[in-house]
Amino acid sequence: MKKDSGHHPLFFVTERLEFPPVEHANEEGLLAVGGDLTSERLLLAYKNGIFPWFNEDSLILWWSPDPRMVLFPNKIKVSKSMRKILEGNQFKLTKNTQFEAVIDQCAQSPRKDQMGTWITQSMKKAYVKLHKLGIAKSYEVWEDDELVGGLYGIDLGHVFCGESMFSKVSNASKFAFIKLAEELGEKQYSLIDCQVYTPHLESLGAEEIPREDFIKILNSQK
Template structure:
């Protein structure tokens, strides 16, 4: 592992399967650049509290922000209007049946204040490989016969690392997220990792946690 001589050391990932300690991130949470998106490296990253986030024309950037945005599954907030949606039968849920479509639609989904997508072709290919080996999971939301919403993430067995959601109709991604939280609560999962703060995630019950505490939970075994 090599680093530059700037104020905040920036590590360059080599072919060795390792990352520096997360305490070496800069103020924005950037830890390292380079490496690859092999299943082994991605799983090591998530198990270490690190995730990739970069643009198509960039080197791979590895992040571990402090604080970390998380949701305790039993703290999911369900508004009165969403309870009506849940009870209405408007949506139907499936799991792990259309992973490729979910990640493709997440990549196409417009984001506020963001041009283009961070779900690059290389990212899609890498996460589809993780799905093939059972580590990446998807929730699909249907309205009739149309796929109208969903989410995907990495399943570590006690922590689910959420990656992205999409919605073609109002409330579809919320429906997926609530169903995910309810499922994980039943399975005694400790956390959903939401990575960084957004008002939308906060409205659903997510909260910020010191990275040190997040890493401790990651290191706990069921």
């Protein structure tokens, strides 16, 4: 499909459950403004390559950047030092046991060089609801019975949309991310959506691909 190079007015989301085509996003990836964070709208967004990201005092902003940062699970990069940590017993991993604690920690983590997700109270409630529906998942990393790292995201069955991660001790979030990639690779997931570029994600094997290719992968199991 030919890339749409036209300029489109910003789409204002109404009560109708719809988004404009992602090609209508501006150069920064902003596609639409407004709407709500119901489970139905969030799921529709993720299935179409769109995610919310906004500050506490702003309207809901919906994004679909081009290019898109993704990790193909079999391309995960694990350093020798990290391999030792994975094979050692410093960390213990659990899944979906502390979703609210993970999202709270992610909300408190400083975001240095990434767009990340500023997790407002309304976002937290929305994702906790998705978790209760079995759609939002969390990975928790423990050290001596303390929650020291983790991540959460949206599980679409063939694509995992990573939302945010946190680390209280060195390598804890990296441990969770690598474990996620290895598990999803075994389950034949197509990719992990990382949204936007960061050097940290690149160091773990993530890469930028055209949004058009990302959407094709999303649509491959609709």
